[in-house]
Amino acid sequence: MTGEQRTDPRLSGRQRTGAWLPTLRLVRLYAVGRRVPWALLATVVCAIGLRLTLLGHWDAYGALQLPLIFEAAVAVSIAATVAGPFGEPERVTGRWLPFLRPAVTVALTAAAVGLLAAAGTGGHLTGGTLDVLRNVAGFTGIGLLCAAAIDGALSWTGPTAYLVAAVYALYTQWHPPALTTPWLWPARPPHDLGAALCAALVFACGLAAITPRGARDRPGSPAAT
Amino acid sequence: MNIEITGLTRRFGAVQAVAGVDLQVGPGVFGLLGPNGAGKTSLLRMMATAVPPSSGRLRLLDRDPGRYGPRREIRRRLGYLPQNPGYYPGFTVAEYVEYFALLKEVPPARTRTAVATAIDRVELGDRRKARLRTLSGGMLRRVGIAQAIVNEPELLLLDEPTAGLDPEQRVTFRSLLRDLGQRATVVVSTHLVEDVAAACARVALMDRGRIVFHGTPDGLAASGDGQAAGDTPIERGYSAVLAQARS
Amino acid sequence: MSAATSAPAAADQRPAATRADLVVLRLLRLELRHNAMAWLLPIAIGLFWLTTYRKDMAQLPLWNLRAAGLQSGAVLDFAVPVTGAAAWTASREARRRLTDQVSVTARPRWARLLAPWAATTIWALVAYLGCAAVLYGVTEHQVGWGGPLWWPAAVGAASLPAFSALGFAVGTFLPSRFTAPLAAIAAFFLLALTTQPIHGSQSAWQISPIVTGPWDLGPQGVSATFYPFVPDLPIAQVMFLAGVTAALLALLALPAGWAGRSVRVAATGLTTAGLLAAGTAVALAGTGTMDAQGMIDIPALHNTADDQPLRFTPVCSDTAIPVCLNPAYAAELHLVTDTLTPLLDQLAGLPGAPTRILQTGVVLQQASNGVSARPAAPRASGTAHVFPLVLPDELPGPSMTAKGLASQLQDQLAQSYGPNLVARLVDYQPGESPAQDAVAKGLLLAAGLPGAQAPSSGPDRADPNPWPDLAPGTPAYAAAERFAALPASTRHAWLVQHLAALRAGRITLAQLP
Numbered sequence: 001m002t003g004e005q006r007t008d009p010r011l012s013g014r015q016r017t018g019a020w021l022p023t024l025r026l027v028r029l030y031a032v033g034r035r036v037p038w039a040l041l042a043t044v045v046c047a048i049g050l051r052l053t054l055l056g057h058w059d060a061y062g063a064l065q066l067p068l069i070f071e072a073a074v075a076v077s078i079a080a081t082v083a084g085p086f087g088e089p090e091r092v093t094g095r096w097l098p099f100l101r102p103a104v105t106v107a108l109t110a111a112a113v114g115l116l117a118a119a120g121t122g123g124h125l126t127g128g129t130l131d132v133l134r135n136v137a138g139f140t141g142i143g144l145l146c147a148a149a150i151d152g153a154l155s156w157t158g159p160t161a162y163l164v165a166a167v168y169a170l171y172t173q174w175h176p177p178a179l180t181t182p183w184l185w186p187a188r189p190p191h192d193l194g195a196a197l198c199a200a201l202v203f204a205c206g207l208a209a210i211t212p213r214g215a216r217d218r219p220g221s222p223a224a225t
Numbered sequence: 226m227n228i229e230i231t232g233l234t235r236r237f238g239a240v241q242a243v244a245g246v247d248l249q250v251g252p253g254v255f256g257l258l259g260p261n262g263a264g265k266t267s268l269l270r271m272m273a274t275a276v277p278p279s280s281g282r283l284r285l286l287d288r289d290p291g292r293y294g295p296r297r298e299i300r301r302r303l304g305y306l307p308q309n310p311g312y313y314p315g316f317t318v319a320e321y322v323e324y325f326a327l328l329k330e331v332p333p334a335r336t337r338t339a340v341a342t343a344i345d346r347v348e349l350g351d352r353r354k355a356r357l358r359t360l361s362g363g364m365l366r367r368v369g370i371a372q373a374i375v376n377e378p379e380l381l382l383l384d385e386p387t388a389g390l391d392p393e394q395r396v397t398f399r400s401l402l403r404d405l406g407q408r409a410t411v412v413v414s415t416h417l418v419e420d421v422a423a424a425c426a427r428v429a430l431m432d433r434g435r436i437v438f439h440g441t442p443d444g445l446a447a448s449g450d451g452q453a454a455g456d457t458p459i460e461r462g463y464s465a466v467l468a469q470a471r472s
Numbered sequence: 473m474s475a476a477t478s479a480p481a482a483a484d485q486r487p488a489a490t491r492a493d494l495v496v497l498r499l500l501r502l503e504l505r506h507n508a509m510a511w512l513l514p515i516a517i518g519l520f521w522l523t524t525y526r527k528d529m530a531q532l533p534l535w536n537l538r539a540a541g542l543q544s545g546a547v548l549d550f551a552v553p554v555t556g557a558a559a560w561t562a563s564r565e566a567r568r569r570l571t572d573q574v575s576v577t578a579r580p581r582w583a584r585l586l587a588p589w590a591a592t593t594i595w596a597l598v599a600y601l602g603c604a605a606v607l608y609g610v611t612e613h614q615v616g617w618g619g620p621l622w623w624p625a626a627v628g629a630a631s632l633p634a635f636s637a638l639g640f641a642v643g644t645f646l647p648s649r650f651t652a653p654l655a656a657i658a659a660f661f662l663l664a665l666t667t668q669p670i671h672g673s674q675s676a677w678q679i680s681p682i683v684t685g686p687w688d689l690g691p692q693g694v695s696a697t698f699y700p701f702v703p704d705l706p707i708a709q710v711m712f713l714a715g716v717t718a719a720l721l722a723l724l725a726l727p728a729g730w731a732g733r734s735v736r737v738a739a740t741g742l743t744t745a746g747l748l749a750a751g752t753a754v755a756l757a758g759t760g761t762m763d764a765q766g767m768i769d770i771p772a773l774h775n776t777a778d779d780q781p782l783r784f785t786p787v788c789s790d791t792a793i794p795v796c797l798n799p800a801y802a803a804e805l806h807l808v809t810d811t812l813t814p815l816l817d818q819l820a821g822l823p824g825a826p827t828r829i830l831q832t833g834v835v836l837q838q839a840s841n842g843v844s845a846r847p848a849a850p851r852a853s854g855t856a857h858v859f860p861l862v863l864p865d866e867l868p869g870p871s872m873t874a875k876g877l878a879s880q881l882q883d884q885l886a887q888s889y890g891p892n893l894v895a896r897l898v899d900y901q902p903g904e905s906p907a908q909d910a911v912a913k914g915l916l917l918a919a920g921l922p923g924a925q926a927p928s929s930g931p932d933r934a935d936p937n938p939w940p941d942l943a944p945g946t947p948a949y950a951a952a953e954r955f956a957a958l959p960a961s962t963r964h965a966w967l968v969q970h971l972a973a974l975r976a977g978r979i980t981l982a983q984l985p
Contacts, residue, residue: 080653298578
């Protein structure tokens with residue numbers, strides 16, 4: 001009901017700043033609609049949990065598996081933000097969503113890696129920051145693939161199943177038969193190139209899967225909460 | 226009287242949704258009109274025992290819904306279609322209606338018949354095995370109506386029941402309403418005054434949480450003056466009563 | 473829409489009491505058809521195959537190992553998905569915006585919620601029981617003696633309603649898109665965390681359903697083979713899980729308006745009883761001690777009949793010196809016989825040689841730095857020439873595959889068992905006779921055990937034995953090599969003739985052939 005607005009090429013600095021405001025506001029509203037603040041809160045809680053966990057004395061197996069659980073928890077929280085509450089009305093609006101989806105996911109993943117790595121600073125974080133980066137990215141990639149393939153609300157199924165398999169793969173380092181494929185990257189050392197490539201590939205595929213259409217939702221299905 | 230309301234209020238935080246409503250409704254079809262935000266849905270949710278009143282007195286089917294036992298008895302005799310009903314997309318039409326029949330404690334021996342009857346009455350007999358995710362918006366609305374009437378309620382509360390129905394379905398639905406109103410109290414909340422004019426014996430008009438008109442559709446139509454907006458007499462009456470209430 | 477009518481449902485025409493059981497069954501049938509757990513079963517079964525079945529099948533075919541593997545593995549495989557599925561199912565009314573519609577129906581909220589919980593649990597249980605049946609069925613074909621251990625399987629089964637109830641309660645009270653994933657991960661965290669504080673057998677944390685015995689000991693082959701399976705810990709675990717399940721489910725009836733007064737009173741009682749049962753079970757687990765057979769004894773639950781050794785007829789090899797094992801280890805007989813035969817062939821028919829090798833159990837003891845093991849006294853009577861044997865998979869340590877067992881058996885033979893056998897034959901005494909050293913070494917060399925070292929602590933000698941090293945190039949070593957190079961019949965004939973003198977220390981190196 002309003003007329004089309006044209007952009008004046010001779011905008012002043014203040015006007016240019018003003019032009020960014022709608023974009024920032026869009027990012028904020030997109031994030032709020034997908035419960036990104038809650039995901040961030042969950043990540044902060046996980047980081048605190050990891051920090052508290054690292055205060056304890058664990059055996060070698062526990063020291064490897066406990067950080068992995070927190071990494072999986074932040075990954076499922078990130079994957080849970082992919083589901084959009086508005087469905088088709090939102091999907092048919094302009095060109096921003098294919099940028100917003102991967103951008104917000106990457107930003108959340110980076111924040112999660114940063115928070116977990118910070119939580120591990122000064123503690124005995126087995127594997128160090130590289131391990132956290134690889135595992136969080138890989139877990140998140142699995143969650144994104146599940147969101148795109150199954151349903152946004154069920155995006156957690158893949159990462160949680162993978163967590164059980166990965167922890168078992170860690171266990172087989174002490175108890176044969178060993179599982180040593182790089183596709184079970186959490187069981188490989190942090191400098192293992194094959195494992196890092198597998199995790200990166202899964203994360204990239206996950207991002208690619210959610211970029212064009214977001215999480216899968218079925219026609220007639222009420223929006224996810 | 227199947228619905229007796231005295232001084233009923235409902236607050237949601239700082240918002241006063243219903244502000245001292247007095248109402249008595251007997252058998253038949255009763256229309257609840259009002260603009261957006263008038264408090265119709267809040268009043269209907271209280272009548273449906275979905276939310277308790279903040280204050281005031283509410284009696285339904287001669288029972289006090291504030292107490293657990295009587296409330297359960299009321300609910301056995303209640304049908305309710307919310308404004309935005311939810312669905313389990315994986316359920317078929319028959320399963321969805323059966324699910325509500327079981328929750329409403331329809332006697333097991335009558336469940337299958339009741340489900341089939343309710344589905345037939347909303348003319349979805351040929352889609353009874355269709356999954357809800359495959360239905361159109363209008364069909365979903367009819368499924369919602371079927372679940373509301375599956376227990377043949379003595380008190381039927383319908384919030385915007387004709388939203389999404391095509392004109393032909395709306396005409397048929399009004400006929401169903403009149404039929405249901407012969408033996409039950411049916412309260413229909415709607416924006417569509419022509420539905421009220423066609424199907425309701427009595428009508429109340431709400432605005433800002435209060436009832437500003439209570440009478441017959443003809444009485445509402447007669448309230449209109451020559452200057453009120455509207456294409457039909459009842460629309461003009463509706464506009465005039467609202468304007469008067471706000472002046 | 474049709475205005476065709478049917479008879480109105482007047483209240484007075486309703487039966488006084490509906491057939492509640494039929495209604496519940498119909499509701500359950502609907503829930504079973506549309507339950508999320510059904511869709512997660514491939515994941516749970518896949519995990520079971522990867523982390524439990526595969527691992528169990530790689531272990532030696534012993535009922536106790538397979539049962540322990542089933543309990544600890546399957547609980548993780550199924551508890552995580554069932555917790556997530558239950559939380560997801562419980563939050564569906566809010567997610568699908570059905571709260572108003574269903575909350576105004578006559579069926580009390582707690583009763584309505586029990587149906588999807590039951591459906592989630594039933595799907596998980598059916599899949600778990602199917603997986604357990606396959607694992608036990610395959611084990612039945614591989615194991616010739618003993619029978620399935622049901623208590624570990626029961627603990628696994630009891631875990632699923634408990635974790636389902638946990639997820640369901642969380643999903644009911646905190647419905648959100650984050651609930652299901654975080655509940656599933658939290659369940660895993662809970663299970664992983666509970667095993668970490670266990671040090672020694674007197675730990676209340678042993679109540680964790682993935683604990684199958686003394687945590688420091690690991691899966692133990694010897695338990696429940698020479699003595700009956702002691703179900704004390706599984707009983708406490710089932711009690712704990714049942715208590716938790718009851719308390720969590722009863723919790724659903726406690727909020728005002730979710731159930732009638734009488735139901736809420738009953739639910740309060742059930743919650744209290746459940747918590748008491750769970751608390752008691754935790755306390756009982758804390759009183760457990762590891763018995764000599766590597767199982768947890770809880771005094772308040774212990775049945776002394778379980779302390780009586782099992783009667784069995786050993787399975788023996790058809791060799792010159794029979795090798796006899798507990799029938800539970802029958803599958804290992806061939807391997808053990810093949811490993812021992814080269815040495816036993818050297819000894820067969822000699823005066824003082826063992827007439828039989830008999831497997832014996834071990835006596836385990838909790839020590840400050842773990843678990844120590846020593847061989848139990850052999851129970852065969854009146855046989856001075858019965859030589860005991862403790863298999864490597866009876867000792868505390870990591871789980872073992874058949875390949876690992878063969879390797880460890882060879883090491884055991886070379887490093888302790890073989891030297892001990894020979895030392896016993898020649899009646900070796902420290903520093904007494906170089907000829908004894910040379911003959912013993914020669915027998916080991918002849919048996920293909922060139923790397924055999926002096927016995928340090930064999931199963932029949934409590935203390936380390938200062939067996940002198942025979943360095944290559946020494947006269948004793950040369951005599952040993954010479955003795956080993958003799959034809960078997962010549963060596964045997966010489967030993968028959970001179971073994972008594974050798975034992976008495978009357979043979980010198982020069983007298984050796």
